[in-house]
Amino acid sequence: MSLTVVVCVKQVLFAALPRSRDDEELLVFKDESRPVYALDPSDISALELAIYLKENAGASVMALTLGPDRAQEVLRICLARGTDAATHLICPEEMQWDHWQLTGLVARGLDQRRPDLVLCGDESLDDAWSAFGPFLAERLGWPQVTRAENLELQQEGGILVRRRLERGDREVLACQLPAVVSVCPFAKEPQYVSVSRVMMIPPQRIDRVPANCEEPPLSQLRRIEVRAPRSRPRRVSMPAANLRAAERISFLMSGGRVRKDGDLFEGTPHQAAEKIFEFLKERGFV
Amino acid sequence: LEGSVWVVAEQDELGLRDCTLEAIGEARSLANELRALLEVVLLGAEVGSIVKAAARYDVDVIHRVEHPLLARYTTDAYLNALRELLREANPILVLLSATPIGKDLAPRLAARLCWGLVPGCIWVTAGSDGNLRLIRPSRQNMVHEVYSCPLQARIVATLLPGAIGVDQPKKPRIPEIRRHHPELSSDQLRTKILDYTRGDPRTLPLSEAEIIVAGGRGVGSREGWQVIDRVADVLGAVVGGTRLALDLGYIPPNRMIGLAGESIRPHLYIAAGVSGAIHHISGVRAENIVAVNLDRLAPLMRQSTLAIVGDLHAILPLLTERIRVYKTEKDASSMEGTA
Numbered sequence: 001m002s003l004t005v006v007v008c009v010k011q012v013l014f015a016a017l018p019r020s021r022d023d024e025e026l027l028v029f030k031d032e033s034r035p036v037y038a039l040d041p042s043d044i045s046a047l048e049l050a051i052y053l054k055e056n057a058g059a060s061v062m063a064l065t066l067g068p069d070r071a072q073e074v075l076r077i078c079l080a081r082g083t084d085a086a087t088h089l090i091c092p093e094e095m096q097w098d099h100w101q102l103t104g105l106v107a108r109g110l111d112q113r114r115p116d117l118v119l120c121g122d123e124s125l126d127d128a129w130s131a132f133g134p135f136l137a138e139r140l141g142w143p144q145v146t147r148a149e150n151l152e153l154q155q156e157g158g159i160l161v162r163r164r165l166e167r168g169d170r171e172v173l174a175c176q177l178p179a180v181v182s183v184c185p186f187a188k189e190p191q192y193v194s195v196s197r198v199m200m201i202p203p204q205r206i207d208r209v210p211a212n213c214e215e216p217p218l219s220q221l222r223r224i225e226v227r228a229p230r231s232r233p234r235r236v237s238m239p240a241a242n243l244r245a246a247e248r249i250s251f252l253m254s255g256g257r258v259r260k261d262g263d264l265f266e267g268t269p270h271q272a273a274e275k276i277f278e279f280l281k282e283r284g285f286v
Numbered sequence: 287l288e289g290s291v292w293v294v295a296e297q298d299e300l301g302l303r304d305c306t307l308e309a310i311g312e313a314r315s316l317a318n319e320l321r322a323l324l325e326v327v328l329l330g331a332e333v334g335s336i337v338k339a340a341a342r343y344d345v346d347v348i349h350r351v352e353h354p355l356l357a358r359y360t361t362d363a364y365l366n367a368l369r370e371l372l373r374e375a376n377p378i379l380v381l382l383s384a385t386p387i388g389k390d391l392a393p394r395l396a397a398r399l400c401w402g403l404v405p406g407c408i409w410v411t412a413g414s415d416g417n418l419r420l421i422r423p424s425r426q427n428m429v430h431e432v433y434s435c436p437l438q439a440r441i442v443a444t445l446l447p448g449a450i451g452v453d454q455p456k457k458p459r460i461p462e463i464r465r466h467h468p469e470l471s472s473d474q475l476r477t478k479i480l481d482y483t484r485g486d487p488r489t490l491p492l493s494e495a496e497i498i499v500a501g502g503r504g505v506g507s508r509e510g511w512q513v514i515d516r517v518a519d520v521l522g523a524v525v526g527g528t529r530l531a532l533d534l535g536y537i538p539p540n541r542m543i544g545l546a547g548e549s550i551r552p553h554l555y556i557a558a559g560v561s562g563a564i565h566h567i568s569g570v571r572a573e574n575i576v577a578v579n580l581d582r583l584a585p586l587m588r589q590s591t592l593a594i595v596g597d598l599h600a601i602l603p604l605l606t607e608r609i610r611v612y613k614t615e616k617d618a619s620s621m622e623g624t625a
Contacts, residue, residue: 013425014434040370052330064338070381072472090360099393099403100397100400103397107319119353123386125426126424126425127424127425128402128405128406128424128426129393129405129406130389130393130405130406131393131396131403131405133392133393134361134393134394134397135393135394137394138354138398139383139397140395143361143362143476143477144361144390144394146386146389146390147386147389147390160480163386164386164494165386165485166385166386166485166496167485167487167496167522168484168485168487168489168490168494168495169482169483169484169485170481170482170483170485170487171478171481171482171483172479172480172482173478173479173480174477174478174480175476175477175478176477179476186493211500216402218396218397218400218401218402219400219401219402219403219435219439219440219441220402220405220435220436220439221402221403221433221434221435221439221441222433222434222435223431223432223433224432224433224434225427225431225432226424226429226430226431226432227430227432228429228430229427229428229429229430230425230430235380236535241533263591263592263593264582264587264593264595265592265594265595266582266595266596267595269596269600269601269604270604270606272594272596273602273604273605274599274608275592275594276556276576276578276592276594276601276605277605277608277612278607279574279576279591279592280303280521280554280576280609281612282451283446283448283451283554283574284304284305284308284448285448285497285521285574286521286609286612286613
């Protein structure tokens with residue numbers, strides 16, 4: 001029996017656009033009337049991994065997205081790249097659902113397909129929550145693997161996943177199926193999909209399903225403000241009297257937990273080296 | 287005291303990780319504001335060696351959760367070990383570090399407990415309205431989002447490493463220590479670690495590097511380039527260079543940074559003898575830039591977090607030595623702390 005793979009993709013706002021500040025100092029996109037949307041880079045990696053499984057292990061691959069009408073554009077890219085089917089869970093443009101509600105909808109959408117493996121992006125370009133994979137795995141009651149960069153099928157039925165950790169470290173995990181695997185951005189070199197191939201995909205190939213969420217949000221958490229980045233204010237703190245003398249001096253020299261941006265320093269080489277060292281120490285690089 | 291703030295610790299072979307100490311510092315401030323207890327969970331096969339280190343950071347309660355299956359991180363083992371503990375304790379906030387472990391565990395934990403999640407925070411504090419306020423960068427650090435929720439809501443959050451720096455240790459005090467032996471069996475674990483390989487900065491691609499030390503024409507000669515290599519070695523950083531460094535034969539082509547070479551997004555970028563031509567700096571999106579240059583008017587100096595005016599051949603060897611001495615002392619004190 002062949003493997004059924006579902007790849008969950010997301011349409012994101014292309015962030016590197018010209019921006020300006022409005023009256024409330026909030027960063028806004030200069031041309032809101034013509035925003036540019038794209039397929040998320042980590043979802044592209046997930047899609048490439050799914051296509052790799054199709055080409056090398058005969059897997060059948062379905063792409064799935066959740067979003068307003070405009071989001072079907074990413075499904076056309078997926079179909080042009082080689083997925084066998086595409087499902088669009090349509091929701092209103094102004095939906096404000098949390099990850100719990102979103103993954104509930106997706107989990108219900110997956111019920112009829114009964115996939116063996118769900119692939120998704122690890123960290124999206126826009127909000128970078130890295131929560132979709134683990135939340136969906138919890139919804140489905142499946143194991144999860146995050147930060148995957150490669151995946152192989154095992155003879156005895158599971159998968160071998162190579163995970164990308166910090167500072168170039170790698171870990172190879174054996175994971176049972178079914179499973180949810182979230183894939184790192186740029187893990188796989190994306191293959192070029194020409195515009196004409198995308199344009200040739202008829203909209204009828206996309207299975208459109210209205211999605212409506214009646215579930216309450218997971219918590220009372222609310223986003224109350226979106227503002228321009230600001231450094232944390234200086235925390236003036238005195239060293240405790242019970243510290244050793246060396247620790248007190250070090251504390252005073254580093255100024256406690258302080259961030260100073262845009263510092264220009266001129267002095268002797270010893271002073272300069274000490275200045276860089278304190279900077280690195282303060283920010284946890286040594 | 288009402289309620290508690292929890293930190294889930296991470297450790298490596300040297301003891302508690304700096305990102306955990308940062309999280310403890312942030313949680314301590316929050317606990318003080320809320321008049322709550324600070325409780326730290328240490329998970330592992332045997333965590334006795336790091337209890338003393340945790341106690342130096344003004345912790346009220348330390349939970350020792352020990353089991354052979356917790357020796358290495360796996361989602362199922364850590365999740366099962368923490369789930370009942372947290373459900374019973376019902377803390378106001380559970381804080382983890384936004385590391386590969388924290389990013390894997392925090393959302394699953396939040397989903398399992400049906401608690402709220404705010405990943406990648408840079409600031410967790412009590413708001414003036416008595417609610418919890420969490421601030422996180424979004425849209426590739428172009429904006430900050432501010433989240434608010436009542437204290438009874440229960441939140442799992444992760445703190446970005448390096449967001450605030452490590453607090454100074456306090457006077458050691460004796461926290462309450464609670465031991466837990468979770469019931470785990472290998473049947474519960476649906477993932478199994480088969481192999482682990484350490485990354486080598488010399489072969490790591492620039493695009494993946496978290497710390498990069500780069501040089502430019504200002505380095506002057508191939509022999510002079512050794513100062514760049516030495517700083518990179520002592521920091522565990524990847525070496526890169528500008529187009530001129532490539533043309534002069536200091537670096538191979540795959541180490542060139544800039545629009546024509548590799549675009550980089552490290553946490554720390556140290557540029558020595560790099561003027562910062564537009565085609566170079568356009569390929570650099572670093573959180574922290576340290577520039578060392580004789581020319582105070584070089585374009586990169588204006589874009590740096592810390593700009594040092596001076597001779598790199600005089601400064602970098604001193605810096606290398608300073609870091610080496612500090613690391614030796616730190617290793618010695620951590621061995622002492624675990625003894």
